[in-house]
Amino acid sequence: MPFFNIYIERENMDFYQPILCSCCGKYGRYEAYIEYHVLRFFCIPLFTVKKKFFAVSTCCNNIYLIKNREKGFMIKRKQGYNVFLLEKDLEPLSENGCHGTDAAF
């Protein structure tokens, strides 16, 4: 399928959550963005095949996948002020030299 391709589009969401970072131990905040995987035919977008929500910690730039899609959609609907992301809602994608509880052998 040489004419079809997947294009990844990123959209920042209006979200701000102050945190005491469990990774670097500093005060920071989570910001959130959404990633669309759009199937295109040449340059014409056809439809979105995948939609994923991410949170980034501003203190150490760790990226987390927001596993709780309900919360992701709430942020997307501009109800981010009602959302509080917990550690269990997030799956760390990068470690950046941090040692989370899972990584401590």
Ligand SMILES: [Zn+2]
């Ligand atoms: Zn941090």
